[in-house]
Amino acid sequence: MYCRAMVAFGKKLKERQIQEWQGYYINYKLMKKKVRQYAQQIQVGTQDRRNVLKDFSRMLDHQIEKIVLFLLEQQGRLASRIAKLGEQQEALQQQQDISKLSELREAYREVGQDLLKLLYFVELNAVGLRKILKKFDKRFGYRFTDYYVKTRANHPYSQLQQVFKHVGIGAVVGAISRNLAELEDRQGSYLSIYDQPALPLQDPTIESIKAAVDRLSHSTNFLHFLAQHAFILQEELPTPVEEEVDDGRYHFISLLLNLANTFLYMVNTYIIVPTADDYAMSLGAAATVCGVVIGAMAVAQVFSSVYFSAWSNKSYFRPLVFSSIVLFLGNTMYAMAYDMNSIAILLIGRLLCGFGSARAVNRRYISDCVPMRIRMQASAGFVSASALGMACGPALAGLFQCHFKVFNITFNQETLPGWAMAVGWFLYLIWLWISFREPSHEKEASHMPKESNEESLQTDALENGLKQPLLISLEEKNEEENGDQEFDGSEEASEESRQPATSIASAYRLLTPSVKVQLLIYFMLKYAMEILLSESSVITTYYFGWSTTKVAIFLASLGLTVLPVNIIVGSYISNMFEDRQILLASEVMVLIGIVLSFHLIIPYSVAQYVSSGLIMFVSAEVLEGVNLSLLSRVMSSRLSRGTYNGGLLSTEAGTIARVIADGTITLAGYLGESRLLNITLIPSLVICISSIIATICTYNSLY
Structure with a gap:
């Protein structure tokens, strides 16, 4: 199965190559064969690991040099063609011969199309290099990628950077863009592509080139960076031509209903935070029981994420209806607990709210039913709805400053959040019932690209590896020899290797060390954020005597930083630094925010609390974007679909972090409110330091 999977990937890689350039691509088949030979030689003792490392490095250097020299040759040809076209353009402008300008524009577009082919060539080779590095690491059980990237990527003569960072191609892109812009009719405008704000150029060729360059360099804009938070995985291998078939599954109002569900659920999550401690005290419990009250929703969500993810394999409408009904009942019980004077009813209501979490359905609908051309915008909408809900929840709680009774039912700042959300979910249920259109699940099998099965084969091999990587059985050896004879494993490989993970355990077995580290980081940032948000009401009341309104303003202000921070990072910072650099810097900033939050010797001030909380929250938001971006790159493609997908794993990691954080607040409350702040920050500090070390x-494996 291991060999067949690698053959399937090699076959797919070969099929997508530009035929006339086949001799210049990475020789994936040869390198796969060499890895097998190394394993045999080490087994019989004719090679040691050090020599294998050096020999494979030399071979990889040769492959990369072949790619880079061809790339430079093609760049030179494109530059020569652009130079000749520039001479023609200058001559036509001097002669004021406007009739031939359209022909010149077409000539520039032809050069642009050839540049697109070259970008596609580089991208396929970059994917092939990443895959062979992963294969080597899995086969031999030590970090070749770490060694290779560390020694090659940062060298002043790095050829690896030419492949992964497309050095020099930007100049060709700029030349084509500038000249096409000059040939456009601008009614006497002298603006150029270099002016700020840049002159917009709508030429489809340039737009395609820009998209290809951004994809290759992982360049981002605000929408792209924001969409990364949704963690919707895409196929890694690029396609030469964007072909999309509209199978009729997409419905705009249905997408809008999914986003509305996301927004309402986030409002529901955070609307009780400013008043949870007061509500607990009014029912005879300690203020720190707010941790359990807030965390009860997350506890239920750990389980609801699984069954909603499984349910979405068959339907989107029915789980959304069920979610709305459960949330309506849960919020009604939460509000009624005050008059019933029952902390148990309060907790059951919050548990029901957690059981109604349909975020897995919301994410799955975007992944399965939204066309590729607008999927990024839909993903950004999902994240924006979450961020807006996070800000609106506490803000609404701050507005509910009243106290009255209707038919012996109390309406005050503790119960109004429950009543408001119950009404909201009831109205949403009516809208859902009238407007939602269930997409056909029968088309899903045909909708999935054929190559996804083949990709699952190669990923299964890459991610699982061999239990004893240096020992090759006779059966495996025969399989590999057959595989070298153009064996097509896509038809005969075991069905299990094609399928998504069928359980949490099987999904966990697909996780590499890099993926586990990214999940640890996600756990850490969600834990730190939950500690900050959930205990804010207790901490600010104890130290500063803040009212519910002040707590609500503070929490809403934190929520409102999400979109501006993503604009800055997505548009500027992520294009200046690598994701892994931003990742590490953000972790350090979260650590600084945690350290500054401790109450040590000096009196605790509002300035210290607000500034440290802001640093921690903003850094965690930045960290979440790059963390999920890297996670999608290093995670197995088998985890991009099915019930137990990567989105579910990340959701579970984040939800468990929230549960533990809320439990920590309640447990620490038994030691007294004076110790609550420092006691709850210690686990955040330890986990953050551990994630930085990891x-x-x-x-270097995040390259």
Whole structure:
């Protein structure tokens, strides 16, 4: 199965190559064969690991040099063609011969199309290099990628950077863009592509080139960076031509209903935070029981994420209806607990709210039913709805400053959040019932690209590896020899290797060390954020005597930083630094925010609390974007679909972090409110330091 999987990937890689350039691509088949030979030689004792490392490095250097020299040759040809076209353009402008300008524009577009082919060539080779590095690491059980990237990527004569960073191609892109812009009719405008704000150029060729360059360099804009938070995985291998078939599954109002569900659920999550401590005290419990009250929703969500993810394999409408009904009942019980004077009813209501979490359905609908051309915008909408809900929840709680009774039912700042959300979910249920259109699940099998099965084969091999990587059985050897004879494993490989993970355990077995580190980072940032948000009401009341309104303003202000921070990072910072650099820097900033939050010797001030909380929250938001971006790159493609997908794993990691954080608040409350702040920050500090160490250890594998 291991060999067949690698053959399937090699076959797919070959099929997508530009035929006339086949001799210049990475020789994936040869390198796969060499890895097998190394394993045999080490087994019989004719090679040691050090020599294998050096020999494979030399071979990889040769492959990369072949790619880079061809790339430079093609760049030179494109530059020569652009130079000749420039001479023609200058001559036509001097002669004021406007009739031939359209022909010149077409000539520039032809050069642009050839540049697109070259970018596609580079991208396929970059994917092939990443895959062979992963294969080597899995086969031999030590970090070749770490050694290779560390020694090659940062060298002043690095050829590896030419492949992964497309050095020099930007100049060709700029030349084509500038000249096409000059040939456009601008009614006498002298603006150029270099002016700020840049002159917009709508030429489809340039737009395609820009998209290809951004994809290759992982360049981002605000929408792209924001969409990364949704963690919707895409196929890694690029396609030469964007072909998309509209199978009729997409419905705009249905997408809008999914986003509305996301927004309402986030409002529901955070609307009780400013008043949870007061509500607990009014029912005779300690203020720190707010941790359990807030965390009860997350506890239920750990389980609801699984069954909603499984349910979405068959339907989207029914789980959304069930979610709305459960949330309506849960919020009603939460509000009624005050008059019933029952902390148990309060907790059951919050548990029901957690059981109604349909975020897995919301994410799955975007992944399965939204066309590729607008999927990024839909993903950004999902994240924006979450961020807006996070800000609106506490803000609404701050507005509910009243106290009255209707038919012996109390309406005050503790119960109004429950009543408001119950009404909201009831109205949403009516809208859902009237407007939602269930997409056809029968088309899903045909909708999935054929190559996804083949990709699952190669990923299964890459991610699982061999239990004893240096020992090759006779059966495996025969399989590999057959595989070298153009064996097509896509038809005969075991069905299990094609399928998504069928359980949490099987999904966990697909996780590499790099993926585990990214999940640890996600756990850490969610834990730190939950500690900050959930205990804010208790801490600010104890130290500063804040009212519910002040707590609500503070929490809403934190929520409102999400979109501006993503604009800055997505548009500027992520294009200036690598994701792994931003990842490590963000972790350090979260650590600084945690350290500054401790109450040590000096009196605790509002300035210290607000500034440290802001640093921690903003850094965690930045960290979440790059963390999920890297996670999608290093995670197995088998985890991009099915019930137990990567989105579910990340959701579970984040939800468990929230549960533990909320439990920590309640447990620490038994030691007294004076110790609550420092006691709850210690686990955040330890986990953050651990994640930084783990990131440093896997840093070069995130290349």
